[in-house]
Ligand SMILES: Nc1ncnc2c1ncn2[C@@H]1O[C@H](COP(=O)(O)OP(=O)(O)O)[C@@H](O)[C@H]1O
Ligand SMILES: [Mg+2]
């Protein structure tokens with residue numbers, strides 16, 4: 083790489099290539115594009131990167147990505163406090179929000195139980211979830227976790243912990259087997275939310 | 283079914299090769315290491331999305347190329363289908379049927395059925411139980427594309443459960459009984475599906491293999507295939523089978539924790555093969571073992587034909603010349619014109635002149651096909 087690109091360009095290509103879904107060709111295309119843009123635009127991009135990283139953390143209530151200590155969804159006065167939808171990842175919150183079908187709150191676990199990756203329940207935001215659910219206003223928890231092997235284990239594990247406190251349902255997936263929520267189209271997701279069923 | 287054309291692009295040692303097939307028997311002749319087996323491997327991939335020679339897509343793509351492609355036009359009784367598999371060096375694959383991308387590999391499997399027979403297949407008799415399971419599972423996937431998903435699911439749960447047991451054994455992480463219990467349930471659910479499918483398949487395959495073996499051996503030998511599952515199936519109900527599976531896990535739990543791995547389940551199944559009541563693995567002569575494999579392959583061929591309702595392709599990699607004339611004739615007699623057959627060989631001398639005459643003969647030379655001069 084160092085022999086093909088002049089050094090700062092090589093560094094940029096290398097950094098871009100680390101991004102998910104970006105191969106060497108795309109990295110080169112992006113880098114050359116960036117060099118062609120006016121400096122002010124490149125400044126704005128660099129600043130946006132830094133600021134996003136510095137300012138975006140996790141909501142202290144639901145663990146969704148948030149620039150504030152408590153996220154917009156958790157603070158919204160018009161959202162239903164009695165329902166909590168549990169998802170693996172912030173991406174899933176975004177996918178569900180796009181359907182505009184759900185008016186309750188969320189809880190982001192931050193992953194799925196996966197011994198292969200060294201992730202057990204202690205590595206996930208499970209304890210704070212139990213605390214939230216034990217509050218009297220919560221009447222239903224919806225588990226919206228993809229039906230993969232890890233998703234199934236996580237759904238059942240979390241479900242067992244929460245059932246003493248409240249009604250627990252899981253969303254009915256007409257999703258591709260092993261599929262991610264993120265890739266499900268909005269209609270499928272909306273339908274899945276409607277067709278949720280009691281966790282056994 | 284009938285493969286009417288095949289195109290290989292940056293696949294193995296091929297750069298860009300198109301070929302139209304014009305006869306029910308196609309012979310690929312050439313010296314060693316020219317690309318004969320590679321071509322058959324291309325057909326195998328369209329059939330099963332797996333290669334028996336490698337599990338890394340990088341190996342399949344021509345050296346120094348980022349993308350490799352295999353496409354074919356297949357005439358089925360239900361009509362013509364156009365199949366395409368794209369391999370990438372980063373391991374991502376895409377598949378298309380009739381020029382339309384299909385998202386699930388499941389929807390691609392089951393279009394092209396093929397039985398393949400290579401010198402490596404002797405390992406089905408000579409090798410360990412893993413070789414026999416692999417053989418059975420490959421047949422299963424051809425017949426029931428959903429089995430690919432079921433098997434993969436089982437392997438995945440098994441890996442996770444082994445990781446949990448290993449953490450406990452190696453790092454002394456306390457075993458979370460609640461989590462282990464959930465993995466047990468998933469292992470049992472997936473495991474029972476695997477066991478049931480294997481049992482059903484062997485029930486149909488065993489009499490066919492016995493029939494063919496008896497015929498080829500001149501009715502001197504009786505072949506018996508018996509499924510020996512690690513956990514006995516309970517065909518009455520999946521619930522009974524699962525609780526039986528869970529009870530076995532319970533029995534072995536101390537040993538599993540001590541060894542740090544899963545000791546119960548279909549990953550420990552065996553398929554016993556006996557000739558006149560003696561295990562074929564130890565007692566069979568080379569010739570008997572060859573006959574046995576031939577019988578297995580003919581059983582596969584006839585079963586797929588029967589279940590799918592369309593005769594599968596037959597891929598014979600270097601094996602025909604290794605069979606004696608009697609077995610060659612038995613095989614050719616069984617194939618007739620019904621099964622389109624691809625045969626690789628280093629020389630044509632060992633074959634019967636009659637059917638050489640009716641075959642399409644292609645010469646393979648360092649990743650290129652050469653048509654004989656008219
Ligand atoms: N990814 C690859 N890129 C280029 N050449 C390859 C690749 N994989 C295998 N080959 C070449 O293919 C040849 C082997 O082809 P094969 O079909 O197995 O031979 P045969 O004609 O004996 O059946 C070898 O020369 C090997 O170097
Ligand atoms: Mg070969």
Ligand SMILES: [Zn+2]
Nearest residue numbers: 141144153156
């Ligand atoms: Zn929040």
